[in-house]
Amino acid sequence: MNRKRPSCLMSYAKILLILTLGLAACTPPPEELLIENVTIVSAHLDAPSAPQNVLIRDGVIAEISVEPIAAGRQAQRINASGRFLAPGLMDSHHHVAFVPGLGAMGVTPASDHPALLEAYMAQQPRSLLYYGVTQILDPAPLLAWREFEAAPLAPDLMRCGEIPNAAGGYPLNQRDDSDALALYPYRIEGEATPEDVVARIAADGGVCVKLYLEDGFGAETGWPLFDADMLARIRDAAHAHGLPVIVHANAIDMYQIALDARLDILGHGLWNWQWPDGEPPVVATLDRLVEQGTGYMPTHSVMAGLGGQLRPDALDDPQLADVVPAALLDWYRTAEGQWFADELAADFPPDMPRGEMADIFGYGVGRAQRATGYLHAQGHPLLLASDCPGSPTFVNQPGLCTWREILSLNEAGVSLQAILEAGTINPARQLGLEAEYGTVEPGKIANLLILSANPLEEVTAWDRIETVILHGQPLSRQTLAVQ
Template structure:
């Protein structure tokens, strides 16, 4: 039906060029008038424009008042600002924030409530498109996509982890797309066929699953007292990149350390799925100066035009386990079901101990504040020197309630703005830059005819005020307008 409407629209538009009248026939459409549309590409703001959608697509954007026929709803956007829906290019939608697998089994009612609210929580803060960068529970991706009201969801195909490495801690883990690397100091189990775990086989299988990303990892581990995880060789990474591109996949790689970023800059991967906050032997001091070795690695990433996700909230979310007042934040009531929020409050000390043991909270908080500042400095250097910044939060990144869905993205934006990233850049990276990096620009990233009808109607100008992203009047998802309050977990 949408293709027929699009063809009809094209014909009618050609005719209207001669008659100076734009006539559009829609079915299940939307007419927005008096629209101030912000372009994420050049930051221009049109005034008194009209937008017409049909089904889930934008079919007209222009100054001329269209003559719309058929079934449609009219919205007067006078005094408001229209931007494309936001894209979070690094999420994990299949777990329950801060709950282990055992806790999920013990509290199925909390899991059910969380999963029902999850897509609405992302929409509440304007995230109309998500990219899941890895899951051990692919069936839950299907469950998410069955939700009536939800963001558009894309995904990486199961995670091309290195055999016996980070993300595959033992051979009993169910990660079907692990990549076998020759000459590692571990035996390959007889239960697997090596030919099924080559870069060629894994990339082909991931592409056939419908994924748009091949996600792999460079992670030697977080505890220097423990043996290192196996990490990919340059030859293996080169082969993964070649096979990913052969299958029209984006190569995104986990890595947050100086060692990882140095390796991946040399490999010229497509996307660094984390910022450089782990500086190895370097530590941020009172001078707040970026060490030369850090600059050199970031310069290499800039030169290679590697997409760089700062993911500042990974560190901040862990730090919130030390903050007794965090769970009293009323914003959480919009994105978390009350019973789950109550569970977090009752078990916050246990959750802290599960992650940090008996370590004093003030010491943990101090260390994470320093690491967070290191991440911000790296991000600012990338921005100031022409780096390719992308918006991704890694929500939720670890067993913490400090990365709530949707709200975590808004907090990431606040951190970026506070660190000196221009507001126009934040808008671009969360829309058109993400769309381009993940080959989705034909359908997302700008407000144009032919794009997906995923729009935000804001009460403030996001180029002047970062809090505009928390002052949303309506969310339009797949052509369906929704008042923001209807998406809240506590709308009643």
Template sequence: MNYFRKLMYVFSALFFGLTMFAQENNNLNVYAITNVNVVPMDKEEILEDHTVLVENGRITAVGPSAAIQLPPNTVKIDGQGRYLIPGLTEMHGHIPGEDRPQYVEDVLFLYIANGVTTVRNMLGNAYHLKVRDRVERGELPGPKIFAAGPFFSKDLAPTPEAANREVRRQKEAGFDLLKMGSIDKATYGQMAKTAKEEGIPFGGHIPVEVGLTGALDAGQRSIDHYDRYVEFLVPEDAKTEGVSAGFFGSGLMLLIDKSRIPEAVRRTVEAGTWNVPTLSLIEHLASPEPAAQMIKWPEMKYMPQDVLEGWVNFKNDYSKREDFKPEATKALVELRRELTKELHDSGAQIALGSDAPQFFNVPGFSLHSEMEMMVTAGLTPYEVLVTGTRNPAFYFDTPEEFGTIEPGKRADLLLLNANPLENISNTQKIHALIVNGKLYDRETLDRRLLEIERN
């Protein structure tokens, strides 16, 4: 190392040390992102040369830089030439269980390292409530968590009476929502009735006996993976005897009638039910790329080896199933893209989710891939960003809390090096972020990512 490089290294280390000291001794947690291009997400516009002031984890001022007075001891983050957007929300995420605490910490950080500041955890237990609360108290770095309870299966709720008790138990335990699974029609009906009485939403899958219309009529808050839409598109007089529905309807694709799509869309809009598409779930399955190559993607280095092996085995095994037909699965990919565009353009509620860490979806990284898939489906970058920022806040009935850059909102902020409205892939060019009142610069993010890679 020559003298100049040594000198630069010393100055860099000194600057980083002083910055971290300022942050740690900034008792009021006051930050200012200065001279930045703000993408507020309340409408499609860019507020040039603005300053956003953050105090105690809340946005307290947004305005032209020349008009913003900064309090003493403010930590400044240079936004010159950069773009500020609200943090992203993963509306179908998963957090590992208590048997792998290090993996839990790694997953939480992978989310925030990719600008995901809120996660709807779609399957959980009492342990996840503890994780949620630790993150909330600032004891554990991670996104804000909305926690679903245990999966409503036939084992958990075999009867309507059992469903009634389980809904009340999960509500009392403090879960934020109920995760739907494979229960019979009568049990589902009782679950929906009790959930309405208790004021707790339910979402996820749709039991086969209930079907799309049954879930919409019951007020299911969200449908994930476009579950049961394919079945709705199959005409009643179609010969389905002995035909397996396959993975999210892939086995029925040769029987569907696309002229029924407008009716499915109309019913969805009228019900006010949200959809979380998780396009990547099927696109990864349909991809001709071998599983052994998929686990060589750059982000795969952050996942445990046994998880990667599980993904490879699943894809390889699925390709051998009798109900797996490559042409039908390819058609399913196209249908899901078409549904995304039709539902969006018709005013249906859509929220961003990728189902991570599942099936080649690395937490955080997969949400950016999902956004690119939604652009491919026909949405603009701004429209896609709405599904991952403003829309989730409305889903949770807390639009005053997050989702846009306005005074009073939670300061979940993502500072980018390029304009995401020009290209959605620019959401990956993260310079810094603020989550739960804490600033993470690029060096801090990279250092922790390296630790996860080496775990």
């Protein structure tokens, strides 16, 4: 499978945009890059390696040796003594078409602010790279994936084909009819059968199929869902094309439907424990998940982001300035920019302080962390997945979301080894991409990170990136921040 390499081929207008933003000049990757005296940390190794030399040629790892490697005279060299080389991270649930604080591209309020939208789309891929995310899976890319891929520097993008429920179901019921027609091209309706729709997804380059098991938010229920027969037909059609099925689900009853249908990956952590009678069967449901080998995306950042949106000091976080264009950050501080926080607050008593509202969302984070910790204790592999931004939350920003998800996994008791695997080899295996990604080995795409600390000794190593290597092109981390 071919992946996009960084390119300097762009229009004159795009060059002007880059110069205006003050971004680092785009230079082609060297034909050869030699990283010398570096300690390799990779899921296929039992322990960090002795100092190694790593030769990258034409964007692919060509050779790894403890002995000196002869490189061409024009090779670029990095002396990485005392540094650690890890695979680039994969965020297995990131939405390129949803703008924090503005919502989905193409509809209001995002469509009302074209200048802010343009600034965000220019910075989004760089913000992901800033936090070491060199691959993403977007399970619902809408129409923005082409623009994302056209950026001069961007993580490798894998995407699903998104099949919404029938009319009246989620997510179609969140859009008006004209939006739905444009945003959801893979609808099963009229003469279009599940087999037809899945075949189109495969032909269009999708690496997975995305479904929804969501019958209502909060106490609301009754939204229509696909029945067992339809789920089975979609699953079988997807598997015939070699595509896993990812399902949006976060509640016990929705999990059980997904497990009954033997769908492949649960796209959210189990944070909704509502149950009509008696003790909710959380452990029994998670045990079924382990027994069936179902993929699991914890996505703690969804609930954390909703709570964070309501905190009065949310925009004071200095990390936001590294990844959010200044004009957009200023807009968040306006009355208009607070629209989603006001919408969330409207569901609470009017005299309740917003900090208390935020704490209530913390219960959902806690349940998600407990479920994740339980699965980890059973030895079940996890997938690093932020679902950034998850909703129009301005605190959930690309890259920063992924970093916070790593911290939350650590808080949930997930070991540093399992976090490494969750962000590298596990998603590669789950999506059938392990021949290209996931470890530091010859033949793999050279999407790598040079860290100043060992990620198997301290979780903060993932925020101590010195150099991001994208298809063999070394990028100083600081050049990827908002300038």
